[in-house]
Amino acid sequence: MGIFAMPSLGADMEDGTLVEWMIAQGDLVSRGDVVAVVETQKGAIEIECFEAGEVSELLASVGQVVPVGAPLALIGAGDAPKPELVAAPVPRAAPKPPDVSPPPAPDVRVVGAVSPIPGPSLAEETRATPAARARASELTIDLDGIKGTGPDGVIVLGDIDRARETEGAAARPTPSPPTDPKAEMRKAIAAAIARSKRTIPHFYLSQTIDIQSAMNRLADLNAKRAPTDRLLFGAMVLRAAALAARACPTLNGHYEGDIFRPAPEVHAGLAIALRGGGLVAPAVMRADALGLDETMAAMRDLVSRARAGRLRGSEMTAGTITVSSLGDSGAEAMGGVIFPPQVALVGVGAPQVRPWVVDGQVEPRHVITVTLAADHRVNDGRQASRFLAAFETHLTSPECP
Amino acid sequence: MTQDEIRAAFLDELVNVAPDIDPMTVAVDDHLQDDLELDSMDILNLVTALHTRFGVDVAEAEYGQIATLASAVPFIAERLG
Numbered sequence: 136m137g138i139f140a141m142p143s144l145g146a147d148m149e150d151g152t153l154v155e156w157m158i159a160q161g162d163l164v165s166r167g168d169v170v171a172v173v174e175t176q177k178g179a180i181e182i183e184c185f186e187a188g189e190v191s192e193l194l195a196s197v198g199q200v201v202p203v204g205a206p207l208a209l210i211g212a213g214d215a216p217k218p219e220l221v222a223a224p225v226p227r228a229a230p231k232p233p234d235v236s237p238p239p240a241p242d243v244r245v246v247g248a249v250s251p252i253p254g255p256s257l258a259e260e261t262r263a264t265p266a267a268r269a270r271a272s273e274l275t276i277d278l279d280g281i282k283g284t285g286p287d288g289v290i291v292l293g294d295i296d297r298a299r300e301t302e303g304a305a306a307r308p309t310p311s312p313p314t315d316p317k318a319e320m321r322k323a324i325a326a327a328i329a330r331s332k333r334t335i336p337h338f339y340l341s342q343t344i345d346i347q348s349a350m351n352r353l354a355d356l357n358a359k360r361a362p363t364d365r366l367l368f369g370a371m372v373l374r375a376a377a378l379a380a381r382a383c384p385t386l387n388g389h390y391e392g393d394i395f396r397p398a399p400e401v402h403a404g405l406a407i408a409l410r411g412g413g414l415v416a417p418a419v420m421r422a423d424a425l426g427l428d429e430t431m432a433a434m435r436d437l438v439s440r441a442r443a444g445r446l447r448g449s450e451m452t453a454g455t456i457t458v459s460s461l462g463d464s465g466a467e468a469m470g471g472v473i474f475p476p477q478v479a480l481v482g483v484g485a486p487q488v489r490p491w492v493v494d495g496q497v498e499p500r501h502v503i504t505v506t507l508a509a510d511h512r513v514n515d516g517r518q519a520s521r522f523l524a525a526f527e528t529h530l531t532s533p534e535c536p
Numbered sequence: 537m538t539q540d541e542i543r544a545a546f547l548d549e550l551v552n553v554a555p556d557i558d559p560m561t562v563a564v565d566d567h568l569q570d571d572l573e574l575d576s577m578d579i580l581n582l583v584t585a586l587h588t589r590f591g592v593d594v595a596e597a598e599y600g601q602i603a604t605l606a607s608a609v610p611f612i613a614e615r616l617g
Contacts, residue, residue, distance in 0.1 A: 361593065367576050434577070435581075462575050
């Protein structure tokens with residue numbers, strides 16, 4: 136019997152709220168199927184199944200807050216016993232993303248210094264009617280201290296009102312429920328970048344690259360294409376970064392438990408600013424194997440799903456290096472913050488027109504400044520410098536596009 | 537198609553690309569990128585949607601022409617003939 140557990144979808148995720156089951160008991164599922172939608176601080180994420188077989192039992196219900204690693208469902212046949220739903224430490228085994236190697240460690244939070252805080256186990260969860268839960272939440276009364284008088288000890292509305300009158304011992308304040316998703320996402324980002332800066336010794340190397348010829352070629356190509364088939368310069372940047380990462384294995388992978396594991400493939404994280412605030416960095420899977428048109432299609436798909444809140448769990452955790460671009464206009468350079476457990480982030484400034492020496496003559500040219508933030512535990516200036524050289528070669532190669 | 541119809545359709549597609557924009561609050565001179573904060577992917581998605589809706593292909597070099605409602609509506613009207 137496989138235990139399908141709440142995956143960790145980010146270095147600082149502690150729990151998620153199950154918002155939708157896309158499977159039912161008795162359904163047959165395959166590895167990689169999207170089986171549920173979980174609301175996290177970073178929005179709704181579709182989570183995939185890493186077992187194949189028949190769904191024997193759904194252990195969590197919609198609306199429930201489930202700690203990372205706690206069982207959600209039993210899937211597949213086998214001899215493993217049904218998990219004991221007791222208050223023991225929550226199992227920390229996050230499922231492995233499909234075909235991602237090396238497999239991530241069971242807990243991506245090992246990078247951080249803060250130990251995981253297990254949430255209440257499922258069996259521990261106090262049983263209460265929805266109305267009672269709503270009232271308790273409104274009055275910030277902790278259900279744990281209340282004795283239920285409903286059937287089988289279920290807490291009913293009247294119990295909450297009595298607890299409020301009694302005050303003191305039984306009722307103690309709990310943090311207010313999250314009300315502002317934007318503020319929650321900002322908190323998640325704050326926690327992740329603070330952890331990154333606390334644990335990863337960043338260093339930075341920059342290179343300014345003449346992109347005029349590449350931009351001209353792109354414009355010529357797009358002039359012949361219908362809007363649906365047009366390419367963005369961002370796709371060229373992502374592809375060049377993926378190809379450079381493949382050539383520089385010490386910058387592509389995960390650093391977990393004091394060990395760096397280079398990844399055999401490049402899953403290129405793409406930092407996407409969400410309209411209205413917030414930032415996510417899902418990965419374009421196997422970006423080093425994609426042509427330019429495929430890269431563009433993958434980016435388009437990823438951006439639209441990020442905005443719609445329909446990213447997949449594997450995309451949130453599989454990134455092996457991340458690219459963050461300022462876009463068409465803005466500052467000329469950006470030294471970014473590495474997304475743990477990765478060890479490098481490619482920061483791309485907005486294109487600028489600058490005087491540039493071309494064949495001994497000074498000309499106005501479009502240039503970009505690329506700044507690689509790298510983890511000094513794994514890399515030195517030499518590797519970072521080699522990455523920037525490879526990036527420039529791929530970006531300015533006449534074959535691209 | 538009247539200019540009012542074009543304007544309504546343009547706003548419609550704009551909101552599809554950026555659902556957080558309230559079409560009632562978009563001023564005629566609001567710039568898609570500078571004021572409404574559309575990025576290059578949003579602009580491409582808008583151009584694609586306009587192509588599908590009006591059959592008007594806005595070339596990359598013409599993206600400036602659709603940067604505000606004030607310029608986009610007459611531009612599309614002219615293309616529609």
